[in-house]
Amino acid sequence: MYRAPIDEIAFTLKNVCGLEELQKHEAHSELGDDLVSAILTEAGRFAAEEIAPLNSVADKHGTPFSNGAVTTPPGWKELYHRWIEGGWNGLSANPDFGGQGLPVMLSAAALEMWNSGSMAFAIGPTLTIGAVEALEKHATDELKAKYLEKLVSGEWMGTMNLTEPQAGSDLNALKAKAIPNGDGTYRISGQKIFITYGEHDMTDNIVHLVLARLPDAPAGTRGISLFLVPKLFVNDDGTLGEHNDVRCAGVEHKLGIHGSPTCTMVFGDDGGATGWLIGEENRGLACMFTMMNNARLAVGIQGLGVAERAYQQALAYALDRKQGRAPGEKGEGMSAIAHHPDIKRTLLAMRSRTQVARAICYACAHAIDMSHVAETAEDRKFWSDRAGLLTPLAKAIPTDFGVEVASMGVQIHGGMGYVEETGAAQHLRDSRIATIYEGTNGIQSIDLVMRKLPLSNGEHIDGFISELRQIADEVAASNRPEFGATADRLHAAIEELERVTSWMKAAQAEGCVAEALAGATPYLRLAGLTLGGVLLAKGALRSGTENAAASKDRTLLARSFAETSLYETIALGADVTSSAGSILSLDPEALAS
C-alpha cells in the first residue's frame, strides 16, 4: 500500500525548491507552515486511504463502452465526489471563481500524491484544471460566469480536444471545422482522438475545449481557433438543457491507465455541434500554450507519482522476500533480498530517481509561481524564462524516470513482478504513456534545445549553470567526508553541461539545426541528471542537524547518485558533440529495402 511521504515532500518544497521564498511574498502571506502542513497531511491521507485502494480495481475493470456511454470503474464516481467535496479540484484556481488561489507548488505536491494513489484517477481533474486556466485567461465574462465556477468546484469536468488521426505532434494538419452561425456561436464538426475523459458517468456535464479551423483560416497553426463545446447545453439559469451534437464513438484499449477513458469524439455528426469561441479567432494555439506549461509539468508529476509508489512497493517486497544469503550477513537462513548488494544498488537508484523527479517538478512549479508574483518586469522575465527552461526538463526527466523506476520495481519482484496480481507491472504499464503524451520526450528535448537555450540571448541558461555550480562549490566547501566524491562528480557534470551547452548554441548560431536536433535527447538527459544531482546535494546540505537520520539518508542519496548516475553525464556529453555525423548520414528508406 501507499504511504504519502509528507515529510520528504514538505522538506523538498521548503528547503530545496524555494517555497520559503514564496511564503515571504505578500501574495501568499496566509500560507504559513501550519497551513502547508495541514494541506499536505490531508491530501496525503486522501491519496493513501481513498484513492490508492481503487488503483488496481480500476485497472482490472477499465472503462467499458456501450452505445455511446462510458462506464467508469466501481467506486470511481463516488471517489471523485468525495475528492471534489474536499475542495481539492480548485487548489490553485482563482478565488473569484471559488478556487483557493494556492501556489502551483502546493497543487504540484498534492498532485504527486493523487498520482501515487492512481494516475488513471488523477489525470481527469488535471484536464479540468487545464480547461479552467484557458477559460480564466481567454474566455469572455459571459462564458466565465456560466462555466468557471462549476469547473473549479469539479461539479463538471473539462477536456482538451486537440489530436486528430493525421495531426498529433504536428497540429498544422488539423482539420476539424468551425463555421460561424451568425449569432456569436459556431458550428463545430470533426473527429478527435485520444480524448482523455472525453465521455464518462462521473459528472452531469462535460465541457470540451476543441481546436478547429474557421472557413478561410490561414493554413498551419496560425489558422486554428479554440472553442468551448459543452456536452449538454447550459441554460441561462445554470440548469442543463439538451444534448449538444457531440458523442463518444469508442474508447481505446490501452497498455495502461485503464481507469481513464481515452475516447474518440465525434463533433457535428448530426448537423453540427454548437461551440463558443475562446479568445480570438485563429489564436487558438496561443490559448493552448497558456496551459501547455502547466500541463507538461502535470505529466511530469505523473511520472513522479508512479515512481514513488513503485519504489515503496519494491522496497516493501525486497524487505519481505527472502532468497539466498547476502555477503557478511549474520544469523541463520536466507536474507531479505534488500540486503543483497545488487538490490541495494537498485533501491538506491529507484529512490534517488524518484527524489530527483520530485525536486525538478517542484522547482519548475516554483518558477511558475515566482513568475506570477514577481513585481518587476526584470523578475517576471527571469522567472518566466526559468519556468520555460525547466518545463521540458520537468516533463521529460520525471516521466523517463517513472518508466525506469517502475521497470526496476518489476525486476525486484522477480517472477511475481510479471504477474499482474502484485501490481508492480501496472506501474510500468501506467507510467509508459507519460513519456509520450503532452509532447513526446523527443519533442521536449527539441523544445529545450531550440526554444529554451536561446532565452534571453542564451544568457538565462548560463546563469542557471552558474547557480548549479554554486551548490557544487558549497558541497566541496562543506568538507563532509560522507559526501564522498559528490562535489567532484557534480563539478565534472556541470563542466560537461557547460561545454555541451556552448556546442549547442554554436551549432544553432552556425545554422547546423539538424546537428543540434540529433543530440537533443542526450542533451536533455545530461541537463536533467546534472540538475538532479545538484538538487539532491542541496537537500543534503539543507538538512540541518535536527534530524540526523534524514540528513544521513539524504547525503547517501546524493552521494550514491553522484557516484553512479552522474558518470552518465560525461557519456551523454560526448555523444551529443560527436555523433551527429553518423546519425544524420542514416538513410531510413534504405533500411526498409
Next chain:
Amino acid sequence: MYRAPIDEIAFTLKNVCGLEELQKHEAHSELGDDLVSAILTEAGRFAAEEIAPLNSVADKHGTPFSNGAVTTPPGWKELYHRWIEGGWNGLSANPDFGGQGLPVMLSAAALEMWNSGSMAFAIGPTLTIGAVEALEKHATDELKAKYLEKLVSGEWMGTMNLTEPQAGSDLNALKAKAIPNGDGTYRISGQKIFITYGEHDMTDNIVHLVLARLPDAPAGTRGISLFLVPKLFVNDDGTLGEHNDVRCAGVEHKLGIHGSPTCTMVFGDDGGATGWLIGEENRGLACMFTMMNNARLAVGIQGLGVAERAYQQALAYALDRKQGRAPGEKGEGMSAIAHHPDIKRTLLAMRSRTQVARAICYACAHAIDMSHVAETAEDRKFWSDRAGLLTPLAKAIPTDFGVEVASMGVQIHGGMGYVEETGAAQHLRDSRIATIYEGTNGIQSIDLVMRKLPLSNGEHIDGFISELRQIADEVAASNRPEFGATADRLHAAIEELERVTSWMKAAQAEGCVAEALAGATPYLRLAGLTLGGVLLAKGALRSGTENAAASKDRTLLARSFAETSLYETIALGADVTSSAGSILSLDPEALAS
C-alpha cells in the same frame, strides 16, 4: 508484419560468429552453405507466414483455465503441429533419437525467427528441448527409449518444474518431496509455480521434469533430485495409459506472453504422482545445469527475436507516419518521421542493439558448438570456458536490449504505441519477462563476476579481451574514414573493460565480495557493450566488397553505436570502481521507517 532478416542472420553466423570454422569441422561436414541457406530460408518463411500472424491473436485470447484444463489460443495447436511436421523441434537434437544433429548456431538462428514470430509460441518447444537435453545426458536407456523420440519429434512436449513459492532464485529452499516406492519409482508430491506450458491441449502427453527432495536428503541444493513425471503414464508398447497424479491448479494472469500458459502444478494431491529418477539421487542440480547454459542462451534469443520484430515494426511506422518537417527536407508537406534527426537516432539505436544481441547470441552458440566438436582437452576447456563466459552476457544483454528496443518502438509510435491494436506495446509486455526468468539479469551479472571471471585462473577473460583488441586494431589499421571514431571508441572501451576486470579480480582476491557484487550489474553491461561494439565493427570489416550497400550499412551501424552507446562504457567502469562504498552503506530497513 515480420520479414525474416535471412541475409543478416546468415552473414552474422558465417562472417561474424564463426560458423565457417564449424563447417570446416568433420562433425559438420554435411553443413554446406546451401544447406544453411535452405534451413534459414524455410525457417524464416515459416516464422513470417505461419507464426507471426498469430502473435496478436494469442495475446488477445490468452490461455483460459477451467477445471484443470488449459485452452490454447485459436490456431495454436494446428500451428504447433505444422511446425513439428516440418521437423523443426529436433533441429539440434541427437540423430539417434530422430534429431537432425545440427549445430546450436543453426538452431539459435531458427529460434530467433520463431521468437520474432511469437515469443509465446517459441517458448514451449524451448522447454521441450531442455527436457530432451537432460534426458539425453542423464536418463537411463529405458527412459530414453520410452520418451526421447516423442520429445524430439515434438509429439509430446516437456516442462521444467523448479520454482516453488519460497524457492525461486534460491533452490536451497525447495520443499517438493520424493519417496521411493521400492520398485524403482518414486512418489512425488508438492506444488510448483510458474511452470511454462505446464498444462495445455496441444499434445497428447506432457513430460514433466521435476526437482524434489528425497527423505533424509542433505539440506540445500545438494539434496535435490530430478524426476520424470509424465502427465499420462506410458505403457511398454508406447501407448498412453492412465492419468498420473499431477494437475494444473491455475494459470497466471501475466503482463505479456499471453499465449504461453504459466501454470501452477500440483503433484501428488491424490496419493502421490509417480516419478522416475533422472541421473543420480541428490544430483538433480547437476542435471539441471546441463541444460542451464542452453536455456539461458534461449532466453537471450527471446530478447533478440522480439527486438528484431519491434524494430521492423517501428521502422515501417516511422517511414509511413508523417508529422512536422525535417530540417533540410526538400519538397512540400510533412516529412515521414523517420527523417527527423531524433527518430534517426532512435532507429539506429534500435537496429544496432538488435544486431549486437544477435551477434552475442550467435557467438555464444558458436562456443557451445565448438566445445562439442573440440578434439583436444585444451580446446574443449577453452571453448567450454568461452561458452561459460558468454552465457551470462548472451542472457542479459539481449534481454535488456529487448526491453529497451521494444520501449523505443512504443515511443516511435507515439500515442498509437500505447494503444494495444498496433502491437507495439505487446512487444514491450512480452519482452519484459526475459530479463527475469532463467536467472534474473542481476543473477547473470553475479555469475559473470563470481564464476566466469575466475575461469582458468582468470586468464580466460584476459585472452578474451585481447581478442577484442585485435579487432579494434584492425579497425584502426583499415584507415577507412567511414569508421569515424570507431577505433578510438573501441580502444577506450576495451581499456576500461581491462581496468575494471582487474579491479573485479583484485576485489575478489582480497575477499571484498560485497564490493564486487555491488558493481556486478554495470560490469556486465560494460562487458556487453564493449563486446557488442567489437562484433558490429567485425561485421563491417568482414562485409567485403560484393554488396556495397550492406557494407555501408554495417559500417554506419558500428560507427553510430561506437559514437553513442560506447561512451556509456566509461561511465559504467567508473561506476563499478567507485560506488561500492555508498551502495553498501545503505541500510534498507531504515528506509521503511
